[in-house]
Amino acid sequence: MTGKTRETGNDIREISPGCYELPPTGEMKVPGRVFADRELLTQASREQALEQVRNVACLPGIEVASMAMPDIHWGYGFAIGGVAAFNMDEGIISPGGVGYDIACGVRLVRSDLHADDVVERLPALVHELSRSIPAGVGRKGDIRLDRRQMEEMMSRGVPWAVDRGLGWKEDLDRIEDGGVMAGADPDRVGKRARERGFAQSGTLGAGNHFIELQLVEMIFDDEAAAAFHIFEGQLCLMIHSGSRGLGHQVCTEYVKVMAGAAAKAGIRLPDRQLACAPLGSREGEEYLGAMACAVNFARTNRQVMTHLARQSFEAIFRSSAEALGLELVYDVSHNLAKFEEHIVDGRLMKLCVHRKGATRAFPPGHRDLPQIYRKTGQPVIVPGDMGTASYLLKGTETAMDVSFGSTCHGAGRVMGRRAAKKQISGHELRLRLEADGITIRAGRDSALAEEAPEAYKDIDQVVEVCQRAGLSSKVARLKPLGVIKG
Amino acid sequence: MKKYEYTAHTADVGLRAFGRTEAETFENAALGMFNLLCDVSAVEPRKTLEIALETADEEENLLADWLNELLFLYESRDMLFSRFRILELSGGKLRAEVSGEPLDRTRHELGEEIKAATYHMLRVRRSDDGWTAQVIFDI
Numbered sequence: 001m002t003g004k005t006r007e008t009g010n011d012i013r014e015i016s017p018g019c020y021e022l023p024p025t026g027e028m029k030v031p032g033r034v035f036a037d038r039e040l041l042t043q044a045s046r047e048q049a050l051e052q053v054r055n056v057a058c059l060p061g062i063e064v065a066s067m068a069m070p071d072i073h074w075g076y077g078f079a080i081g082g083v084a085a086f087n088m089d090e091g092i093i094s095p096g097g098v099g100y101d102i103a104c105g106v107r108l109v110r111s112d113l114h115a116d117d118v119v120e121r122l123p124a125l126v127h128e129l130s131r132s133i134p135a136g137v138g139r140k141g142d143i144r145l146d147r148r149q150m151e152e153m154m155s156r157g158v159p160w161a162v163d164r165g166l167g168w169k170e171d172l173d174r175i176e177d178g179g180v181m182a183g184a185d186p187d188r189v190g191k192r193a194r195e196r197g198f199a200q201s202g203t204l205g206a207g208n209h210f211i212e213l214q215l216v217e218m219i220f221d222d223e224a225a226a227a228f229h230i231f232e233g234q235l236c237l238m239i240h241s242g243s244r245g246l247g248h249q250v251c252t253e254y255v256k257v258m259a260g261a262a263a264k265a266g267i268r269l270p271d272r273q274l275a276c277a278p279l280g281s282r283e284g285e286e287y288l289g290a291m292a293c294a295v296n297f298a299r300t301n302r303q304v305m306t307h308l309a310r311q312s313f314e315a316i317f318r319s320s321a322e323a324l325g326l327e328l329v330y331d332v333s334h335n336l337a338k339f340e341e342h343i344v345d346g347r348l349m350k351l352c353v354h355r356k357g358a359t360r361a362f363p364p365g366h367r368d369l370p371q372i373y374r375k376t377g378q379p380v381i382v383p384g385d386m387g388t389a390s391y392l393l394k395g396t397e398t399a400m401d402v403s404f405g406s407t408c409h410g411a412g413r414v415m416g417r418r419a420a421k422k423q424i425s426g427h428e429l430r431l432r433l434e435a436d437g438i439t440i441r442a443g444r445d446s447a448l449a450e451e452a453p454e455a456y457k458d459i460d461q462v463v464e465v466c467q468r469a470g471l472s473s474k475v476a477r478l479k480p481l482g483v484i485k486g
Numbered sequence: 487m488k489k490y491e492y493t494a495h496t497a498d499v500g501l502r503a504f505g506r507t508e509a510e511t512f513e514n515a516a517l518g519m520f521n522l523l524c525d526v527s528a529v530e531p532r533k534t535l536e537i538a539l540e541t542a543d544e545e546e547n548l549l550a551d552w553l554n555e556l557l558f559l560y561e562s563r564d565m566l567f568s569r570f571r572i573l574e575l576s577g578g579k580l581r582a583e584v585s586g587e588p589l590d591r592t593r594h595e596l597g598e599e600i601k602a603a604t605y606h607m608l609r610v611r612r613s614d615d616g617w618t619a620q621v622i623f624d625i
Contacts, residue, residue, distance in 0.1 A: 049496075074495065076604040076607075101601060101624075195558075196561045205599060207601075245562075248601040255605065256551075260542075272608065275605070416498075418494065443596075444595075
């Protein structure tokens with residue numbers, strides 16, 4: 001890592017609408033490609049994000065380009081918003097390219113309720129949700145699993161939870177991979193990762209994680225909205241959470257293992273955080289076995305929280321979750337590495353696609369999509385900041401051609417956490433959001449300030465750039481009504 | 487002498503720690519990290535634990551290992567720490583004593599949730615008047 005940030009100079013050019021190419025220099029094996037507009041690109045070039053895109057392009061076996069979605073910002077190792085696909089012959093798997101919060105992701109639950117009809121009861125619902133779902137730093141859940149149960153959960157994922165009455169059979173179709181990532185090997189999850197994750201099952205966590213009640217404010221695509229059972233004026237619930245301490249510890253441990261593996265394989269690392277191992281190597285296989293466990297843990301967590309949320313709705317509306325129509329729309333993971341088939345230079349190839357702060361966005365007809373969405377394309381859920389909006393999008397054919405079937409994952413930060421805390425008063429922000437009709441439950445006002453709308457890019461702009469570049473297509477815009485933060 | 491300062495990073499938080507010796511710099515980095523997690527002044531050093539770490543590669547990486555070890559103890563044991571004493575730091579080995587107390591929500595207000603100390607831009611350097619260490623946390 002040179003530590004230098006290059007300005008967007010003449011070497012960067014727009015090769016197609018909304019796609020900027022960074023030509024290969026130095027040890028880059030492929031170009032970098034950033035999906036952005038001028039403003040977003042300039043924001044990214046002010047920090048080290050573009051340097052990070054270039055660094056990833058130096059890794060062995062990378063195909064086509066080291067990419068970044070429009071919500072790109074400076075991360076550690078990979079840029080946030082990064083997408084990189086590696087071939088099976090020379091390619092690698094990198095825990096840093098997945099991130100510490102393995103399978104951090106978002107799910108959207110719809111309802112039959114019109115927000116207007118229930119507006120008086122929303123504060124009570126927010127209160128009930130915050131009471132029943134453990135949120136905040138270091139919060140523990142009510143679920144305590146013994147060793148065997150923990151292993152079953154890590155191996156079987158959400159179907160395990162559904163078998164225990166923590167969800168509906170219909171939920172499974174509406175989660176990537178049917179809620180269970182294959183290849184999970186609990187023996188690869190160390191004692192320490194289990195200890196760290198033990199008490200956190202079914203908990204929200206802190207940072208940018210949240211539960212929101214949202215109003216479907218605008219529909220852009222009537223047909224897709226109907227397929228996703230979404231209508232204007234509808235009350236929905238969004239959950240953003242990850243694999244908690246278990247995933248964090250798995251990543252921490254395997255970044256160390258991979259540093260050794262990279263050295264053994266003669267891979268030169270531009271940044272130690274990019275530590276990786278060849279696909280098919282022992283270290284690579286072990287990480288993939290552990291990663292799948294963390295993925296199953298993360299998705300099960302979101303499932304458990306969904307179950308608790310359904311119970312909260314039942315308590316407030318005195319009706320069953322089924323009668324309230326509380327169906328899962330979809331659950332996406334935006335920190336993940338997956339084996340997928342893509343066409344490269346006219347050839348169908350199996351690739352290991354890393355998405356670090358990017359969302360899979362498969363097109364209509366893709367065989368990995370469940371029947372219910374096969375015709376429409378994959379629902380893509382993009383959380384925005386708590387004062388503005390979130391989006392429901394759908395996957396496109398273009399994304400398969402240009403971004404390995406990927407699009408953005410959120411608004412992307414523009415302001416550091418400490419800067420936000422200095423510039424924004426959490427208390428004033430709370431008052432401002434409440435004046436906008438948003439009910440807030442947050443552990444600390446300072447935590448609110450860190451997540452203030454001003455700390456993020458403009459979600460409308462990010463989604464618009466994705467639309468223009470063809471990475472995804474807008475279905476609906478959702479506005480927050482109630483926010484629960486750790 | 488300033489013990490540590492926080493540095494700007496878009497998504498996360500950076501920390502720069504200072505010390506007359508490398509060991510003192512490591513101690514100050516731990517203090518800086520725990521001040522992100524909680525208000526360290528409210529943490530009584532009632533219980534002491536020993537830590538021993540070893541690395542086969544660059545010694546600099548011991549800084550991330552040391553901070554990640556403390557994060558693991560905090561999250562798995564519910565222990566907050568306020569005193570850090572490095573007993574040995576050489577040849578890729580670190581031995582330390584850390585003191586603190588179990589988390590008590592009536593007295594301890596928690597701040598950030600830290601996922602990990604990363605290796606991105608990790609530095610431990612000798613400077614003119616001592617040592618400087620730099621680390622970026624994933625928040």
